[in-house]
Amino acid sequence: MRKYIPFAFKNSLRNKRRTILTIASISVSLFLLGVLIAVYHAFYFRAAPPEQALRLVMRNRVSLTFSIPEYYEPKIRQIPGVKEVVSRSWFGGIYIDNRPEYFFPRFGTDPERIFKVYPEMTIDPEQLKAFQSERTAAAIGKTLAEKQNLRLGQKITLKGDIYPVDLELTIRAIFEGTADSSDNVMYFHRKYVEEGLVNARKGLVGTFAILAESAEAVPRIAREADEMFRNSDRQTKTDSERAFQLSFVSMLGNVKVFLLSICGAVVFTILLVSANTMAMSVRERIKEIGVLRTLGFTTDKVLAMIIAEAVIIAMLGGLLGCLMAFAVVQVLGSSLQVMFGTLRMPPVVLLISLGVAFAIGLLSSVIPAYNASRVPITDALRHLG
Amino acid sequence: MAIPLSYNFRNLRVRKATTVMTALGIALTVAVLLGILAMVAGLKSALQSSGNPLQMIVVRKNSASELVSQVAREAISAIRFKEGIQKFPDGEPMVSAEIVTVMNLPRKNDPEGANVTIRGLSRSGVKMRPEIRMLSGRWFEPGQREVAVGKSVAARFVSASLDHSLHFGRGDWKIVGIFDAGKTAFDSEIWGDLNQIATDFNRSEIMSSALVRAVDPIALQALKTSMADDQRLYLEGKSETEYYAAQTSTARPVEFLGMFVAVIMAIGSSFAAMNTMYAAVARRAREIGTLRILGFSRGSILLSFVFESLLLSLLGGILGIVLVLPMNGLESGIGNSVTFSETGFDFRITPAIIVVGLSFATVMGILGGLLPARTAARADILAALREL
Numbered sequence: 065m066r067k068y069i070p071f072a073f074k075n076s077l078r079n080k081r082r083t084i085l086t087i088a089s090i091s092v093s094l095f096l097l098g099v100l101i102a103v104y105h106a107f108y109f110r111a112a113p114p115e116q117a118l119r120l121v122m123r124n125r126v127s128l129t130f131s132i133p134e135y136y137e138p139k140i141r142q143i144p145g146v147k148e149v150v151s152r153s154w155f156g157g158i159y160i161d162n163r164p165e166y167f168f169p170r171f172g173t174d175p176e177r178i179f180k181v182y183p184e185m186t187i188d189p190e191q192l193k194a195f196q197s198e199r200t201a202a203a204i205g206k207t208l209a210e211k212q213n214l215r216l217g218q219k220i221t222l223k224g225d226i227y228p229v230d231l232e233l234t235i236r237a238i239f240e241g242t243a244d245s246s247d248n249v250m251y252f253h254r255k256y257v258e259e260g261l262v263n264a265r266k267g268l269v270g271t272f273a274i275l276a277e278s279a280e281a282v283p284r285i286a287r288e289a290d291e292m293f294r295n296s297d298r299q300t301k302t303d304s305e306r307a308f309q310l311s312f313v314s315m316l317g318n319v320k321v322f323l324l325s326i327c328g329a330v331v332f333t334i335l336l337v338s339a340n341t342m343a344m345s346v347r348e349r350i351k352e353i354g355v356l357r358t359l360g361f362t363t364d365k366v367l368a369m370i371i372a373e374a375v376i377i378a379m380l381g382g383l384l385g386c387l388m389a390f391a392v393v394q395v396l397g398s399s400l401q402v403m404f405g406t407l408r409m410p411p412v413v414l415l416i417s418l419g420v421a422f423a424i425g426l427l428s429s430v431i432p433a434y435n436a437s438r439v440p441i442t443d444a445l446r447h448l449g
Numbered sequence: 450m451a452i453p454l455s456y457n458f459r460n461l462r463v464r465k466a467t468t469v470m471t472a473l474g475i476a477l478t479v480a481v482l483l484g485i486l487a488m489v490a491g492l493k494s495a496l497q498s499s500g501n502p503l504q505m506i507v508v509r510k511n512s513a514s515e516l517v518s519q520v521a522r523e524a525i526s527a528i529r530f531k532e533g534i535q536k537f538p539d540g541e542p543m544v545s546a547e548i549v550t551v552m553n554l555p556r557k558n559d560p561e562g563a564n565v566t567i568r569g570l571s572r573s574g575v576k577m578r579p580e581i582r583m584l585s586g587r588w589f590e591p592g593q594r595e596v597a598v599g600k601s602v603a604a605r606f607v608s609a610s611l612d613h614s615l616h617f618g619r620g621d622w623k624i625v626g627i628f629d630a631g632k633t634a635f636d637s638e639i640w641g642d643l644n645q646i647a648t649d650f651n652r653s654e655i656m657s658s659a660l661v662r663a664v665d666p667i668a669l670q671a672l673k674t675s676m677a678d679d680q681r682l683y684l685e686g687k688s689e690t691e692y693y694a695a696q697t698s699t700a701r702p703v704e705f706l707g708m709f710v711a712v713i714m715a716i717g718s719s720f721a722a723m724n725t726m727y728a729a730v731a732r733r734a735r736e737i738g739t740l741r742i743l744g745f746s747r748g749s750i751l752l753s754f755v756f757e758s759l760l761l762s763l764l765g766g767i768l769g770i771v772l773v774l775p776m777n778g779l780e781s782g783i784g785n786s787v788t789f790s791e792t793g794f795d796f797r798i799t800p801a802i803i804v805v806g807l808s809f810a811t812v813m814g815i816l817g818g819l820l821p822a823r824t825a826a827r828a829d830i831l832a833a834l835r836e837l
Contacts, residue, residue, distance in 0.1 A: 089720035225517040314561040317783040337721040
């Protein structure tokens with residue numbers, strides 16, 4: 065078999081222009097497919113940081129826009145297997161103005177506990193102390209500091225909307241997170257936000273982040289926590305942090321169907337292109353196949369050779385496409401934010417794309433190759449290209 | 450002299466398999482582009498047709514949406530006496546205090562569900578939106594735990610149909626009506642009695658917004674200005690139509706992705722079309738030579754092949770349009786980043802979209818056909834005639 069590979073390779077070079085055009089067409093499509101699969105992967109299969117497997121998020125059952133009382137906190141803490149609990153309240157508001165470049169997540173929280181529940185956010189102990197001891201202090205992630213050009217000691221103003229208060233904050237700590245969700249964010253004292261609120265709105269938080277002692281305990285804690293507040297007028301919904309994040313994807317609409325149908329169309333298009341090329345190139349060669357058959361090549365060998373040629377072309381296109389996809393995502397990834405972080409190209413996505421290329425080579429050539437290998441020798445020899 | 454067009458038609462017919470495959474590739478490319486454009490068009494039409502140009506939404510200053518806005522009930526009472534506000538026949542000013550919030554509901558095919566906007570309003574608020582009509586059932590009664598749901602909510606969410614109940618606030622709310630808001634954003638909302646909702650959510654003094662109708666556009670402008678100048682109220686008025694139209698920004702990522710996908714696919718399909726056309730040129734080398742001998746110029750050969758490629762891609766374009774036509778009217782929803790809830794819309798294949806699809810196919814055809822046609826036109830007559 066091995067000696068036929070160079071033969072198949074040579075065959076693919078006989079009409080260079082066609083081969084190049086086919087490779088170009090396949091590579092462009094596979095580039096697209098690679099990027100789309102990477103987006104899909106970012107939505108549904110993003111590798112969770114190990115800490116995430118231990119965390120749960122509790123919100124109001126009705127929706128995230130409703131708050132839950134802060135007095136739930138000690139009760140949650142009593143559930144066996146709960147290591148730590150911290151409140152996080154989405155502040156919203158406006159920094160500088162309404163433009164999206166000034167938007168970033170901002171939370172009111174408990175400065176004593178937030179870094180315990182999120183151990184992947186590393187912070188200098190001195191800065192942590194400074195953040196904890198000053199009522200109007202803020203701690204920000206490194207990515208955020210770079211993006212918004214913020215320094216330690218800088219004062220910033222947030223105009224409230226959900227909370228009708230304006231905050232005058234001083235940046236006292238810059239921490240380092242492992243992902244965008246833990247690095248492109250700002251935390252400040254929830255107590256400071258509450259100072260400006262009317263009494264009716266005090267004592268309420270947005271969500272609780274719960275750190276479990278073990279990953280096994282997570283589903284049980286979720287169940288017990290929701291059961292605990294089932295008869296209160298603010299019922300809760302507690303999910304693993306991963307499920308909580310996925311619920312945001314679900315909110316976008318039917319992303320899954322959207323991405324998969326585009327991917328399907330792309331794959332089918334490449335299949336057509338590739339099958340068309342193979343059919344054209346086989347048609348021109350029927351006479352030659354007759355000659356090969358007279359020389360003693362079996363139909364199976366002829367079949368295998370044509371398929372090998374198609375697979376070589378498709379794989380070349382696939383490799384090129386993957387390279388382009390990888391390069392583009394590497395260069396632009398950081399500016400293409402997908403939900404919870406930058407777009408990345410994990411090896412598995414490249415493998416899937418190459419697998420698709422292989423399958424396309426195979427599928428696109430089976431019918432033309434089968435037909436060609438079955439043409440009676442005498443007809444084949446008489447065939448006019 | 451030009452080569453007769455029937456020559457091209459016949460050629461495409463002779464190479465049936467290749468023609469169909471190439472056209473299908475182009476068709477899929479066009480279909481993807483049109484599918485996404487139809488989605489964006491549907492969403493835009495839902496948002497851009499929402500609202501009355503004489504009405505404005507009054508929110509707390511700096512609030513980007515009704516959802517995050519808080520307006521004290523007294524402030525709304527204060528607005529009622531401003532000049533230039535239209536009156537109901539009974540003399541009441543057209544000012545509707547409203548509470549807007551969202552709740553999570555499971556979708557028909559997805560238990561995780563999505564957020565749906567709940568709007569608490571009084572009967573006068575309903576009257577200020579006369580384009581909305583009851584499809585089945587009736588409006589909610591004041592003081593009752595009753596709601597009416599928009600058509601799009603009823604179609605896409607479990608337990609959002611007539612006589613079912615929704616659980617939020619302090620208990621169950623009976624669905625007593627389904628309303629048709631004429632494919633506007635209100636079709637994606639759930640409406641209930643203002644005071645009842647305010648009690649349930651413990652916010653009887655804090656509303657979200659007020660809807661105000663002015664007597665004419667000049668009065669609307671004046672009201673906006675007087676609102677902005679009143680530092681004590683700390684409110685801002687946004688024209689209702691502009692408020693909804695601004696939410697079309699929600700469609701931007703989809704639009705961007707769609708354009709990206711379509712352009713890349715088009716490049717791929719142009720290469721494929723080029724391949725097909727080169728093969729066509731190679732197979733017909735003798736024919737081309739013959740045509741030249743008969744006196745057809747290089748120019749008419751070039752034109753003929755470009756035309757054939759164009760024909761091929763237009764066939765693909767039409768096929769693509771046929772492929773997406775069944776999507777017309779398909780109901781879907783997208784997460785709206787302004788309202789933090791889902792806005793329902795119908796895919797809309799408008800004539801403009803069909804024109805875009807055909808032009809897109811035309812561009813692909815010309816790009817794919819130009820180089821092979823040039824090769825054909827440049828062929829040396831004698832060499833071409835000697836070809837097998």
